[in-house]
Amino acid sequence: MPASTSSFADIPVASSPVRGAWLVVGLLWGVGCLNYLDRVMLTTMRDSIKAAVPMGDDDFGMLTTAFLVVYGLLSPVGGWFADRFSRRRVILLSLVVWSLVTWATSYVQTFHQLLATRVLMGVSEACYIPAALAMIADYHQAESRSFATGIHMSGLYAGMALGGMGGWVAEHHGWSSSFFIFGCIGVCYGLLLFKFLKDAPSPHAAGTVQIREPVMTTARALFSTPAMWIIALQWGALSFAGWAFVTWMPTFLKDHFHLTQTYAGFTATIYMQVAAFAGVLAGGAWADRWSRTQLRARAWVPMTALLLAAPLVLLTAHTTLLWVAVIGLIAFGFGRGCLDANMMPILCQVAQPQHRATGYGLLNLMGCLVGGGSAYLGGWLQEAKLDLSWLITGAAALVLVAACLLAFVKPLRRG
Template sequence: MISAKQRNLILFLLFIGWAIGNFDRYFINYAVLSITEDLQLSPTSTGMILSSFFAGYALMQIPGGWLADRFGSRRVLMVSVLMWSIFTAMTGAVWSLASMIAIRFLFGIGEGGFQPSSSKLISQTFPNDKRAWAMSIMLSSGGIVSLIVPLLSAYMLTTIGWRVSFLILGAIGVVITVLYFIFIKLPAHLQDEERISVGEKPQGIFKQLMKTPLMLNLFIAYYSIYAINWGLATWLPTYLVNVRGLDLISLGWAQTVPGLAMIVGIYLAGYIIDRLPLGKEKVVGAIACVVVSILLYLMFHAPSVTIFVAYQTIVILFISFVILLLPAIILKRLPSSVVGTSMGIANTGGQLAGFITPLAIGFIVQTFNGSYNAAFWMLIIFAVICMISLLTLNYRKGELLQGQQ
């Protein structure tokens, strides 16, 4: 292991990198209003732009993890940040719908390597009892960014415009790449471990991971919890405006409380997970999923918007716990040599959920003439599926892989 000072510096750099990556990702949701007007795009075309990122991001999860295991976390991190920065900057120079879709897809490809490689780096540099905490710090940057994006995006779009904004965000990413090159240095024994993994790692490790019950359960759990997360994130604003009668300003203020809950939930989860007895994490996670399913039902039947948001806030706390618990299981149960590939496999489920669930909810709502009943029941079912996946986790294969380290 490396010194605490070096670990904290690496964690700070991962926090900053994940923050700017999330800002790039969220900024498009606001910039697309101006982009649609400038390029004269239809609503369908706008949807294609927003979905193209998730397509590239999901496709890169497994290759990104495999590359991190194969060639080292530091190299893949730098390439990932540099690649997404280049395509973020190029977004400011698009000239057509086709160019925008292609560039956003490639941006997703670039960012797709970050989480698997950063997870591997955390597993290499942090002791087992601090890995969930470290992951919570890195992931919390996404929650913090989600709070500041609306105000900062509005300022940037009205002062310098969307094209210059994307160029600036790309330049910031290049600076972060340089910082990674200068300050993320692995000690000799970890560099030797990565060289060994390149030359001597069994070629069948990927196939073996794909066959493990542990990875199958984690893939399903990732898909289920992110289906709930993205389902709520993408459709709650529309639901609250169209069904509950909120105006946009009231909506914005109402959603700040759940946003803060996400940050608090991630920090609390990191603290709690590192202190759970080994083997108990899946039980606690399953209980959290049961609570989510009950609260989703109560949300849907809440008599007022205030009570609805109160239930939503508690739901976000428990969702945040499960979202952190799943990568923590990989970090704690599997050897560093396969963490990148393992995280890529599992996280592919989460990103597929981000691509599919919003489309599914839209289809359901349209099919039932604007009713959200079936959509809420679908999310409740996903919470139950996540619970079952966690309760039936099989660690035996993970222990077998641990023996290969």
């Protein structure tokens, strides 16, 4: 029987992770941290970069939009490569190339050069997340999959939190220093992965079932179920909010509460990412435990957290009290963390193993196209002299939409 038509019933569910499973999570935690640190630290250096490289606010928004569009468009292709070839090789190549691009960013002098490096960053990072999450799903079965995914995703949030250092580094050592340092660190970390990271040995791991079908055939197979459409729509809705926060929250806090660049950068990242760190761990552990008795637990855990977060995000847009805004950031971070810990496990419940990386790449495509739109919309609002609270209000509405959509996800297997 072809791999693309095998029954879910044919795939046994193991009760424990295979050997080396937690080592893989630990190694990929470091890669995930570098992945997000390299991509988001630019947003906390806005004033310093604009002073060194002349551009308008819409141009600055375009930097994130260009990255997200390229990253999103190529994510399904990167996922397809990870499904067809070695996950390990795809991860290694992605890490080394984006680290070299990060290093090269420290030498740019014009807006177009900076834009080119963001485009190249999108190309090189497109392969990593789908391949990494699929590798973790290969190693970890239903009993530990959400928690293992959550640990890895906490590395991404650690990278986003550390990205908040960008404003401080830019003010004290120049904006290019961070790009140079972390680009070099990424290349060195790639040597460590080359020695210790291995593809899953399990005979049921997707990486050992190489698919021969074109990427569009895989896409049609994935979207043949209503559940895939639902999770794609909710991922897009939450991505609008997420990238609005990542790209424009430092600017919103700086202007709305009259903060310094450094303080606004830390406030916009540290509270939200610490909460997200807690969310991926708590949400992953909670979903693994609850899923033993409730098939839909992996969707219901983030649904609950996001329902609670939506009204607090709305308060963030309109409050005059910084501590109230911080509560909204914490609530959103925790809810997003709960979803990030469970997104690949939810996908494993509706997609076949040999399509997991491609499926997550398609979700990235949806999320990045919508997220790129929110990043550019923030720049347009700034150029039009309109308050960024409108952007945050829209984000709150879409957090609620995402939570409601999760209620309709019907799993096809325990996974």
